[in-house]
Amino acid sequence: MTAPSLILLGQGGRDPRVAQICQTLCGQVRELRPGLDVQVAFTDNPPTALQMINKLVEHGVTEVVLTPLSLSDAFSSSEDLAQLLTAIRAAHPGLQVVASQPVGPDPRLLGVVDRRLRDELRRRRVDDLDGLVFLADGHHDPRSHAIIARRARLWSTHHKLPTVIAFGGDHGPSAAEAVRSLLAQGRRHVAVGSWYLGPTDDFREQAQLAAEAGALAVSAPLGAEPELVESIISRYVVSAMDLVDLEPLLTEQQPVRHLTAVSA
Known part of the structure; x- marks a missing residue:
């Protein structure tokens, strides 16, 4: 068969x-x-x-x-x-x-987030970070949000940097709010790792808002x-x-x- x-x-x-x-x-x-x-x-x-x-x-x-x-x-x-x-x-x-x-949220995909973020940091000639934002595509299911939060904590532990999670859409906090919260804590070199498959309208909006809020780099979506x-x-x-x-x-x-x- x-x-x-x-x-x-x-x-x-x-x-x-x-x-x-x-x-x-x-x-x-x-x-x-x-x-x-x-x-x-x-x-x-x-x-x-x-x-x-x-x-x-x-x-x-x-x-x-x-x-x-x-x-x-x-x-x-x-x-x-x-x-x-x-x-x-x-x-x-x-x-x-x-x-x-x-x-x-397969944890293996965190490695792709890292590769995308390293590429963007090199492109922007950024070699020092003291804060991270984990930007995920928003979802209405609170159980899914909880698992995404665990992935963000795993990512934060791996990099030994304070990390704030952000969600797209109206699921908040937004990428801009997450960046501003780190800057308010005295962090000056903040980058955003993106948990998106592709460059959706929501991703592009969140990336632009994060940059306007002071993020030094926003990684591209994961892609194939x-x-x-x-x-x-x-x-x-x-x-x-x-x-x-x-x-x-x-x-x-x-x-x-x-x-x-x-x-x-």
Whole structure:
């Protein structure tokens, strides 16, 4: 049997670079798992997840794993995702579809934040820091905020620098408020590490406000990096196993489906 298809669910948005990052990640997963059917869908742009699944079902696909490319949502139980799964199942009653955990907040991604920030510090010729801001894409789930805060503390401990967390959107405190709070403590060399996948409108606004508030550097979003590909595959493997039919094992001792095709 073939492995379940994988749909990477990205945000999309007005900036084409955001969608391109999702497409690049899709290509990288295909390179590492050439036997795996990998597609991209978006929440804000076509093709939507339902449009992509319609095409897959037309080609005979019966099992699908959705992997959200969200960095600040730590759970696959958000209301929007639940509604999406309900709509998909209503449209295709015979389809088995599950949502994996989002790629974030995988702690491996902190290494990407560091690389991006080092690049920006070199570009701006900054070689001394005494304060950091961890800027995360905002999310309404307080549990996700708590996990992001733990990632920020881990990042702060690693660098041995005082760190203030900031959130995009209206989830606050903003990047500018975080920068000003460090400056008010007597810090003079503050930089911002960005926990965003791509240059969304919200990221660009937060980055500009942070710079205006006195940040010496704001790192670029993570983009398509190997750590993200590893996280995608890990999330997929765990959820694909949820689709495995164990009944043959209990009755006829037949091999479990999918495992050789999706092993990490």
